[in-house]
Amino acid sequence: MKKSDLITLLIVAAVLALFIFVPAALDAFNYATSTHGMIMSFFKFAILATFGEMLALRIRKGCYTEKGFGVLPRMIVWGILGMGIAMAMTIFKSGTITFLTYLGLEQSAEWFAGSLSWGKLLVAFCISVLMNSIFAPVFMTLHKITDIHIAQTGGTLKGFFSPIPFQDIIANKINWNVQWGFVFKKTIPFFWYPAHTITFLLPGNYQVLFAALLGVVLGLILSIKK
Numbered sequence: 001m002k003k004s005d006l007i008t009l010l011i012v013a014a015v016l017a018l019f020i021f022v023p024a025a026l027d028a029f030n031y032a033t034s035t036h037g038m039i040m041s042f043f044k045f046a047i048l049a050t051f052g053e054m055l056a057l058r059i060r061k062g063c064y065t066e067k068g069f070g071v072l073p074r075m076i077v078w079g080i081l082g083m084g085i086a087m088a089m090t091i092f093k094s095g096t097i098t099f100l101t102y103l104g105l106e107q108s109a110e111w112f113a114g115s116l117s118w119g120k121l122l123v124a125f126c127i128s129v130l131m132n133s134i135f136a137p138v139f140m141t142l143h144k145i146t147d148i149h150i151a152q153t154g155g156t157l158k159g160f161f162s163p164i165p166f167q168d169i170i171a172n173k174i175n176w177n178v179q180w181g182f183v184f185k186k187t188i189p190f191f192w193y194p195a196h197t198i199t200f201l202l203p204g205n206y207q208v209l210f211a212a213l214l215g216v217v218l219g220l221i222l223s224i225k226k
Helices: 003-021 023-035 037-061 071-102 108-113 118-134 136-152 166-173 176-201 204-225
Strands: none
Touching: 003 023, 023 037, 023 204, 037 071, 037 204, 071 108, 071 118, 071 136, 071 176, 071 204, 108 118, 118 136, 118 176, 136 166, 136 176, 176 204
């Protein structure tokens, strides 16, 4: 085990211990989430999803960061994308329930608001399928574009805020065989559908946090794939 691994484990353990053994910390977290949801979404994804990418790099190359990796640009991107995910989760939750009611499942709202049941599981699954089928491909492609832009500009903040050459990246830099054949066709139905079904079964305060934690898990999956 490297020194960096030990430091990482200690930081993770300290954060977990803070929320487990200090009730005031968890209360403050819940309060901030309920009153400043979008801001908290930014920080949850900025920290956790970036950490997932750093873990993936550690598995692939033996280090948590490297020249050109761009930790700060990645945190900015994930924070902004995190707010987009929080927005999408809100839209698709209410929109899917409205759609299911339109289809004749008038109990959808009651099921989803109630305790765990087969009805609630069905609604959560429908929300997950619609969100990941409609929103996720656009989200994933935008994330890939920003990843490439960060790499092309050396991982610097100055480079990150330079104009993004969308047309060139989309036409020439994205490996669409991987983007379509693995990211879309495999991770969406086999990982994101069931993972976000679980997400929507959780209490509202923890849904965005769990979604951010899934970014850590996906980072590990992608590192294994690579």
